[in-house]
Amino acid sequence: MPDDDDPDSLAEHANALAEERTRLARERTILAHIRTGFASFLFGAALVGLFAGLVRLAGYGFLLVGVGFIVTGWISYFRSSNRTREILREAERGLGFRGR
Numbered sequence: 014m015p016d017d018d019d020p021d022s023l024a025e026h027a028n029a030l031a032e033e034r035t036r037l038a039r040e041r042t043i044l045a046h047i048r049t050g051f052a053s054f055l056f057g058a059a060l061v062g063l064f065a066g067l068v069r070l071a072g073y074g075f076l077l078v079g080v081g082f083i084v085t086g087w088i089s090y091f092r093s094s095n096r097t098r099e100i101l102r103e104a105e106r107g108l109g110f111r112g113r
Contacts, residue, residue: 043093046086046089047087050078050079050081052079053075054076057073057074058076061073
């Protein structure tokens with residue numbers, strides 16, 4: 014907990030909380046992409062399996078949309094993960110830690 018009398022301590026604590034909120038928001042967005050992708054994919058699979066004709070064609074569309082959301086969710090996850098690793102490496106270099 015920060016010292017209430019030290020403005021620098023309060024600012025550092027506020028920055029840490031802001032960084033954590035940003036990280037959690039990024040995780041929620043990635044999980045929303047993946048969740049939406051799975052839901053769309055399963056809905057499309059149900060349409061394809063249960064119906065024929067135009068409804069089946071719509072089911073294939075949902076399958077494609079679902080795969081698209083899942084792929085974009087994973088791409089976003091890997092980009093975010095790599096960016097986080099780079100930031101940590103830069104922070105460690107700035108603090109004098111040696112890389113592994």
